[in-house]
Amino acid sequence: MMNRKTIFEAGLFCLAALSAQVVLAENPPNVVLIFADDLGYGDLGCYGATKVQTPNIDKLASQGRRFTDAHSASAVCTPSRYGLLTGEYPFRAQGGKGIWGPCSHSQSLLIDADKLTLAQLFKNKGYATAAVGKWHLGFGTGKTDWNKPLRPGPLELGFDYYFGVPKVNSGFPYVYVENDAIVGYDPNDPLVFGKGITPSKTTTYPPEAGKKTANQFGGAKKAHAIYDDEKTGMLLTEKAVKWIEGNKEKPFFLYFPTTNIHHPFTPAPQFKGTSQAGLYGDFIHEFDWMVGELMKCLEENGLTENTLVIVTSDNGGMFNTGGQDAFAAGHRQNGELLGFKFGVWEGGQRVPFIATWPGNIQPNTVSGQLISGVDMLATFAAITGQTVEKKQLADSINVLPALVGDPAAPLRDTLVLCPFRRTHLSIRKGKWIYIPGQGSGGFKGAPGTHAAGGPACVSFVGNVNSDIEGGKIKTGAPPAQLYDIEADVNQTTNLYNQYPEVVQEMQALLKSHEPAKPPASERTSQKKKKSR
Structure with missing residues (x-):
């Protein structure tokens, strides 16, 4: 039974949480949304992993709230990102045609520019906004022309700045994009695609690193030479830290969709051999380091107290060759849940979800509330004190009470x-x-x-x-x-x-x-x- 002191402290926290909601619009928090790729329910120490060590993420869980019934918007990468950014189930996209699989290198932008996104929501409130990491939602109209400005794209969806991997680390083109242009692009050496071309060289890895589709783009030799899988995690982290430091004088929203831990498993050399689950586990270790670097940046710049940080994943773990090697070593990427990425069983779409926000989210707590990636739109609207029309909220439900309080009844009954x-x-x-x-x-x-x-x-x-x-x-x-x-x-x-x-x-x-x-x-x- 709870003693009087515990009841009193819990009551004080609930009052503080309610007070926080009242003043949110006056002092809106910064928001850092860390969106891992293929990170399974069992891939973190705080969710039961023993063959990998994730001290930075585990520390976040001890400082905040860990959800045990959180779900990605889809069990697949591209539709999951669509649902997260728009608050709409991906099966409703494209006029009901839906988005079901990963998009190709020629895919036009999948999100209508007039649709409210997380970035535009924050921008409407005066926030600086950035996306740093994997995009995988297409560019342009019609088939993507990689030799022209990549618009519409992230910049048309409310992001002030974008840097990252335009598609996925296992699929061409193997280049980085900054804002609307390929990094290192030379108009005298354009990207070329089609029969008869000689593919440009890009980094390759042994079979145990997992599948990386052979490059089918030629040209853009300088841009291809800049791209390096083993440096991508550290580069994205460096860009994110630099952006935070350059935008700390006003409220900011950082969307940080990492390529970790999608195959190929290519951690930087200093992380290789550090886990007990092969390259799969080593890639998780690099991801944990990336999270730690962002938290260190917030602390060093005096931003921790007024920043909401969320760590979650686009879908469950994939039982690819790297995942199978990790399993052979005793690691269960989705814990005891049934199934894997792409599938509808729990292992495919029940994901880690950790949130920390000093003074608002009670530390070292666990919630069993049912929540989804699509719920971030309504939740962030509540956090920033904005009223959004029902049509734009789509399928999103405000789960802020589950972050800052402990609702007795379910906030979401159907998913x-x-x-x-x-x-x-x-x-x-x-x-x-x-x-x-x-x-x-x-x-x-x-x-x-x-x-x-x-x-x-x-x-x-x-x-x-x-x-x-x-x-x-x-x-x-x-x-x-x-x-x-x-x-x-x-x-x-x-x-x-x-x-x-x-x-x-x-x-x-x-x-x-x-x-x-x-x-x-x-x-x-x-x-x-x-x-x-």
């Missing part, structure tokens, strides 16, 4: 879960999760392959699921899935046959959310997309 395959768009309501098909709707490769996942890998890692035996869906398994996530967070038992009335209710609820099916040509196109 749509977005995997790679449209057929597996799923829904959660309260304790129930309904998946309208068998399997995860994600990767299906066998262990030993890059795109490993699905039933074969469930059995391989020792997870138990009532529909799966020997790495395959059992004959006669139910056609869809229903889980009681409160009693069975690891999704061991499909209750589809036991609760037909719940299934019927969940089917109707999902139908009320899901978009119309696209033309057959679009469905065929999606099937042909390569894994990233």
Whole structure:
């Protein structure tokens, strides 16, 4: 039982939290949103990892709040970023066509310039805004022309400054972009793409580093020479620190989407061999260092007390070759959760989420509130004292009370879960999760392959699921899935046959959310997309 002193202290904290919400608009905090790539639920010490050490992130958890039921907007990189920045489920994007997979090198900007984004929200309040890191949301209109200013892009979505990797560290073009131009671009040596070209040289790594698609761009030799995977993490951190120091005199919003820990696993040399989980774990160590450097910058510039820092991920961990090497060493990237990146099972989209904000978020606390990446828009609107029309808020819910207080009731009761395959768009309501098909709707490769996942890998890692035996869906398994996530967070038992009335209710609820099916040509196109 709580003693009187504990009750009194808790009461004082609640009063302080309520007071903080009242004065937020008068003294808005800086916000640093650190968005890791492929960081799984089990990839941090504060979430149970033992083969990797993450002291900087663990310190943040001890100073703030750790969420145990946080979810990315999608189990896939590009749509997850779309949902985070817009507050809209990615299946609603592009007029209902949706965004389901990673975008290609020629993809136009996927976010309409007139849509409210996190950056524009902050900019409307007078904040300085920057995105430093992986973009992966396309550039321009029509097919991207890399030899022209890359507009529209981040700058048209409310960011004052952008520096980073334009697509993904495993996919060409292997260059850096600053604002709307390729770093080191020479108009006399343009990027070229197509049959018959000689690809420009770029850094390569041994197989154990994981898949890096061979470069298919020629030209731009200087720009290609500047790009170096093993220096990217430190370079992005340096750019972010420099930007904070140059914008500390006014409120600022920094969106820091890292390339860590997406394959290829290319930590800087000083991090190699520092974990007990191979290059996968070493890349996590570099990510933890990056977080530590940002926190050090805030402290040295007297910014810690009035800065909200959030660390989360774009989706769950991927069971690629690096992930498999880490598993062989005893590391479980998604903890005991079922599934992996791309899939709708919990391992694909339940992610770490840590928030710290001195004086507002109670230190060393844990919350079981259901929250999503799409909720950041409404939450940041509340933090900055802005009223946003319902249409622009889209699917976003204000979860500020879960950050600064301890609500007795759930803030979010329903959440749509977005995997790679449209057929597996799923829904959660309260304790129930309904998946309208068998399997995860994600990767299906066998262990030993890059795109490993699905039933074969469930059995391989020792997870138990009532529909799966020997790495395959059992004959006669139910056609869809229903889980009681409160009693069975690891999704061991499909209750589809036991609760037909719940299934019927969940089917109707999902139908009320899901978009119309696209033309057959679009469905065929999606099937042909390569894994990233």
